[in-house]
Amino acid sequence: MQNEVLLQMRHITKKFPGVLALNNVDFTLRKGEIHALMGENGAGKSTLIKILTGVYQMDEGEVTVEGQPVIIRSPQDAQKGGISTVYQEITLCPNLTVAENMFIGRDEGMIVRQKERIKRSDEILTSLGIPARAKQQLGSCSLAVQQMVAIARAVDMQCKVLILDEPTSSLDDNEVNMLFGLMRDLRKKGVGIIFVTHFLEQVYEVCDRITVLRNGELVGEYLTQDLPQVELVAKMIGKELDELSSMGDTEGKEEAKKEVFYEASGLFSSDALPFDFSIRKGEVNGFTGLLGSGRSESVRAIFGADKVGGGSVKIKGEPVKITKPIEAMKHGIGYLAEDRKRDGIIAELSVRENIILALQVLNGIFKPISRSESEAFADEYIKALNIKTASRETPVGSLSGGNQQKVILARWLLTHPDYLILDEPTRGIDVGTKLEIQKLVLKLADEGVSVTFISSEIEEMLRTCSRLIVMRDRHIVGELKGQDLNQAQVMKTIAGGES
């Protein structure tokens, strides 16, 4: 079955103002295969997917499904053509019920047959083992469950081509395994699955083939078993392979016997339980733990982003009070928030305006940054951080995720912080940019900036942090450094010793 071509995209070209997003890209999907689409941020993966789902129209090229040319002008066209997509961000309506979310927008009569929908939804949910009820309001489910409902919807639509765009980024291991089981089932039924992810291990676990894109161009299509992981990374990021392997364990890891920059005791907020914490000048430490363990809530309390309840805070030994972000900023603290879209970028504003935002706030409204000054700042950081943008006046919303993240980093770097808190700075961005950000963190530490780093990928934390604070169920349950700083020990601490 695997040799029967299901979907073929040929010579796809897509231009955006100032950027050639896709240049003459081919992509072939066969029946009953799981095909990984890999590439850095800005490689053109999202654009390719969006062309296939009718969000964007291609400038040149052709798409055929089972040999028939298809024209996809809207998501409806895509659905009718048997192409279903489950996106990274939940694209369901939280105000409707689970059953409605599974059936709305699909061909049917004028009148909704609720009972049938609910019955059918319950059947599907049960058969896929998804812990949701048909009549439940979707918004009351966890994000992972919402994601699975989206997949259930696609499955029920008898799609020929199923696109999974970063479906695993909000799922835990169990749920990922459940999803993979589902994907394998669908493969047996002859569905072609396009799997977009940043997790390499997952690619090797389920995918048959890999197509790699780089800078809007096709690098190649490979059978998974013929392409070792190291080579895949090399294909994705090009030249930087050497640096990846050489970025050793020793770098930036020596315990700095420097003065303590920030110290909190008994600090708590509306969302975080009381905790003690301190960081030295030029130190990189990390908060780790599962999602919901309280790691983000704790750093938000440090920055005063949530309502601070109490506790004492000292900066360079002096007692200070930080209850609002602006107070934290005045003490030289910067915070890169976890949710880039909500708490980070202002999508409609330009790259330049986003970059100067924090500095302007710090200066106050009576000391405006002049146009020429701000342009100079923007150009400097676009260059320094290698931000890929058409110009400094491009709206940030049109940049790829990794570049948006760099813009926010630039925003904080411009304020020359003494202490930078980075909450999931590498989530949902590609290997190349991840590496750049990790290197930047170590460089900042060298310059004497304290950094707190949070990431879901333990490996990444081990590479950058000299001290790891482990949280579980909203409490700090351990602090690892030196010898203990290895994957096994971290896992053990996160999971908890007692059984």
Add this chain to the structure above:
Amino acid sequence: MNKTNTVRREPLTDAALLMIITIGIFFGMYILAMIFLGGGFLRAQQVIDMLNDNVSLIIVSCGLTIVMIGGGIDISVGAVTSLVVMSCVLYLNNGGNIFVSILLALGIGLAFGAVQGFLISYLEIQPFIVTLAGMFFARGFTTILSVNPQKVAHEGFEKLRGTKIEIDLLGYTANNGNRVPARIELGVIVALLCVIAIFILLKYFRLGRSFYAIGGNQQSALMLGINVKRTRFMSYLICGLLSGISGYVFMMHTGAGNATNASGMEMNAIASSIIGGTLLTGGVGNVIGTFFGTLSLTTIKKIVVASGLNDPWWQSITTGGMLCFFILLQSVVLSRRAKKKKAK
């Protein structure tokens, strides 16, 4: 799976919860009025009059509820109502036909709905701006038609207007011993039919559910394969149609056209929708709630008057207070739910 015999009840949706609160408060308020103020509140005619006097408001509120569920706003409804009244009055006075006058009313409403809907949905102009322009346009046009109030002088229409459903059972005995039956105007029947029709549309029709989807998350709705632009267009079209109907029943109630007719009705309609549990942010709302929202607003006004606060500003102040109270209540209820969910 382990299936027990006990039927598991789903927790209420946000919309249902808000609606139930409104209905509860309406009845609570009315019963308190009956106990403490007595008099008119004890007569069925009081409730019927609340309907008779507010048929227009009920109908445009239904329209606004639809638009607001879809995440939009329409502030032209009062002005369109007024334009419809004036146009139909003049048409009838020039020897028009009743049937055609109804078509005229619906036509004007649909025309406004279609043009505004097109500008908002397909050209993506802010709904507030578009309907603000529509409001000025309709008001201005009404004044051009006639600056002076115009009374309907049309035999057939007067007959239609005079037709009332009398129910003796709900009547009362006046001081002089005569039995006064309860009188329900035809407009009330129209309004109730509108409420029922919109209720069914919103609950059981694909289009109705799509309104909720685009109001809940426009991007998601698009990805789910809903034609967002057409759906949004339809919400304004239906709202326009309801404004047309509202104009006609307004004329049946007052029997005259006046350039200042229905002024401020759009704001009362927005208030009714919000009190009925419709969120301005879209995606949540229910037309039954809106119906009771209108009644609640009317009741509190009646209570204010019955308490001896006859000056008109007292009504405005209480309306404002009530709106504030409901919005506070909504936000408290919804944020408590959100917290509960988080705690899970």
